[in-house]
Amino acid sequence: MQNPIDAADFLARRAGEDTEFRARLLARPKEAIEREFGVALGEGHEVQVHEESDTLTHLVLPPLSRFSKEERAAAMAGAASLEFLRETLYDPAPPARPPVPERTRVGKGLETPEALARAGRESIRRGLAFLESTIDENGAWHCIRFNVADPDIPRHFERPPFISALCVLALESSDEARAKAICAGTKAYLVKTIEYPGLWRYYRHLPQDLDSTTLCSLVIGTHPWILLGRNVPKILANRDEDGCFTTWVLADDEPDVAPPFRIEADPVVNANVIAYLGDHPETKAAQRWLEAQVTGDSLAGSSKWYPDTITICYAITRAVIRVAPALDQLRPVLVDRMLDLRDENGQYGNVLQTAQAMSALYNIGSLDRVDAKRQAESLIGSQREDGSWPELLAFGDQSLKWGAIGQIGHGSEAVTSAFCIEALERLVETFEA
Secondary structure (H helix, E strand, O other): OOOOOOHHHHHHHHHHHOHHHHHHHHHOHHHHHHHHHOOOOOOOOOOOOOOOEOOEOOOOOOOOOOOOHHHHHHHHOHHHOHHHHHHHOOOEOOOOOOOOOOOOOOOOOOOOHHHHHHHHHHHHHHHHHHHHHHOOOOOOOOEEEEEOOOOOOOOEEEOOHHHHHHHHHHHOOOOOHHHHHHHHHHHHHHHHHOEOOOEOEOOOOOOEEHHHHHHHHHHOOOOHHHHOOOOHHHHHOOEOOOOOEOOEEOOOOOOOOOOOOOOOOOHHHHHHHHHHHOOOHHHHHHHHHHHHHHHOOOOOOOOOOOOOHHHHHHHHHHHHHHOOOOOHHHHHHHHHHHHHOOOOOOOOOOHHHHHHHHHHHHHOOOHHHOOHHHHHHHHHHOOOOOOOOOOOOOEEOOOOOOOOOOOEEEEOHHHHHHHHHHHHHHHHHHHHO
């Protein structure tokens, strides 16, 4: 069954109608919830169920903030505080390494699907070994923050939960033991960074946001706060007058980082919310808006956070498969959009764009519409000897279109590598079939 959007209320109603279930829920709540929803709740988190009566009332207090009053006050002024930014950003990152010259062929004897599948599998394993060397001891992935327009501005490492969630969602495509271990470690890290009642923020001096929240929630969906939908009311409250989901979850004491000149109904953010919440009446307006963006061919330049149209399509296809069949009508349109993004040689630009295009086409069942062999060779041929793929712009504002402060880009070899591994997993699957 698809979990209800109001899972906690659903359990309460169910307990009111079924005395046997009520008894199990009171006696062994975690076991009863796992059985009801067909999941295994995350370890290390206790669940208690209390029964009220005419003479007994329970008052449930939320946990204290993981940040002290002083820490939050420092974060409020963080954007203007170099000292605070130094706590958010890590040691200056080294210059970007140039990509290796792409080999048009990855070697002789790879003419058959079986041989190319073996080469792809070896490439995946080398990529995983590289990723294992870059993720910190807490399970956090790193990204690099840089200025797109001025390469002389210092580059810095950053480790926001968003990056880890974004990459792990791609890496979950792999059944390799090393991939599963990386994902498990990163899930534990995301649990440690969660803020009650199930929200995340990119930087500490920024408000909580729905992009980080929904991606992290998709990754740790068996955490009780997420499974029971504790964060759903706040997400639903973050809709505009048209029913679309806005990016920032603004508290009364936090600065408004979304002035009027910035776009708020972002297609990727809305796709990620739909993918997390599912097909429910509460997401119908956002679904219809997203459908209009796709069918109206309005995706190019529609996102402040994701300026690449291929990335936007990739995120939308993730929503399509997670709420099927609600958005199935978008599949043929998205295929056409994806095919139109190729150049005159049938290629998708850089290796990150190629990887996301392959995974997007796989998501909507149309990988057979491209030359899979050629795309696999391109991905394998772009891999370095250390197993990495080059650092490329993954997200961020490339222009000043959305205001005076912009042109900040984010990407890293680890981020690119995660998406290349996902794409190769999809391509190898077609060769092994």
